[in-house]
Amino acid sequence: MSKQTAYITGSCVVRKHQVYRNGALLWQEAPSLELQEFLRKAYDRFSGQYPKFHKMDPLSKLGWLAAEVLLREAPIEDHLPEQVAIVLSNRSASLDTDLRYYNTVKDIPSPALFVYTLPNIVIGEICIRHGFKGEHAFFTMDSFDAEQVVSYAQLLLDSGVATACLCGWVEVMDQQYEVALFLAERQQREGAVAFTAAEVKKLYAQQSGS
Amino acid sequence: MADLKSQIIEQLNLQEVKPEDIGDDQPLFKDGLGLDSIDALELIVLLQQHYSIRLANPDQGPEIFYSVRTMATYITAQQKQPG
Numbered sequence: 253m254s255k256q257t258a259y260i261t262g263s264c265v266v267r268k269h270q271v272y273r274n275g276a277l278l279w280q281e282a283p284s285l286e287l288q289e290f291l292r293k294a295y296d297r298f299s300g301q302y303p304k305f306h307k308m309d310p311l312s313k314l315g316w317l318a319a320e321v322l323l324r325e326a327p328i329e330d331h332l333p334e335q336v337a338i339v340l341s342n343r344s345a346s347l348d349t350d351l352r353y354y355n356t357v358k359d360i361p362s363p364a365l366f367v368y369t370l371p372n373i374v375i376g377e378i379c380i381r382h383g384f385k386g387e388h389a390f391f392t393m394d395s396f397d398a399e400q401v402v403s404y405a406q407l408l409l410d411s412g413v414a415t416a417c418l419c420g421w422v423e424v425m426d427q428q429y430e431v432a433l434f435l436a437e438r439q440q441r442e443g444a445v446a447f448t449a450a451e452v453k454k455l456y457a458q459q460s461g462s
Numbered sequence: 463m464a465d466l467k468s469q470i471i472e473q474l475n476l477q478e479v480k481p482e483d484i485g486d487d488q489p490l491f492k493d494g495l496g497l498d499s500i501d502a503l504e505l506i507v508l509l510q511q512h513y514s515i516r517l518a519n520p521d522q523g524p525e526i527f528y529s530v531r532t533m534a535t536y537i538t539a540q541q542k543q544p545g
Contacts, residue, residue: 306476306478359511360507360511362504362507363500363504363507364474364501364503367500
């Protein structure tokens with residue numbers, strides 16, 4: 253159990269072609285769109301000017317986009333790059349890309365796909381974009397386990413290894429996907445709630461429309 | 463060379479680049495088009511897939527892949543070689 257307090261100072265949830273930031277629906281697209289089309293439109297809407305995005309696999313695109321949306325409104329520059337940690341999780345690891353890569357092996361293996369055949373590459377893409385150099389971890393689990401993710405992130409914050417932690421869930425398999433990112437900081441900011449598994453679950457559930 | 467530029471764009475997923483944006487003599491790496499080491503491997507795959515050319519000596523890579531023109535020259539030379 254943590255002895256110190258941290259706060260959720262921002263969140264971004266992307267599912268069913270809807271993008272939420274801090275609980276508010278920012279943007280949505282027709283559910284009939286293919287995932288890659290949705291990702292391209294989301295990139296045009298929220299970013300642009302980052303051509304490497306188009307080379308990423310869907311898992312990295314999803315995590316990268318959610319981080320882009322979340323961190324746009326977050327004062328992340330208050331933290332040293334070495335003290336921003338990332339703790340992510342999902343169900344399918346990099347299987348979505350592994351299968352695509354496996355299909356190329358029959359002909360000529362694709363180097364561009366091979367480099368995405370690990371789930372933690374999404375963390376690297378976020379770090380490259382924002383210059384983060386802190387601790388990171390990627391867990392694979394059956395479903396989003398707020399207790400585990402919060403407990404690991406809290407450990408990093410409590411031990412002083414990190415002053416901010418981007419954590420959550422980035423899942424994709426074929427057309428099915430879901431991203432829920434939370435920014436946890438030591439410092440309390442306006443509208444922030446306590447960084448607990450219960451609050452994370454509440455935010456995760458609220459934005460699922462359930 | 464226009465075809466080769468289109469193939470490069472497709473192979474490397476350069477979705478924000480048009481063929482006419484790539485100069486014939488523009489360096490493909492570093493300050494030019496800004497390609498990286500994975501792109502270099504994809505260019506080797508491109509030669510194999512589209513032109514059935516296997517790069518025999520990887521040390522030649524920087525010379526062959528310097529620009530679209532050097533790539534085109536290399537492809538043409540390889541295609542002229544008998545059998």
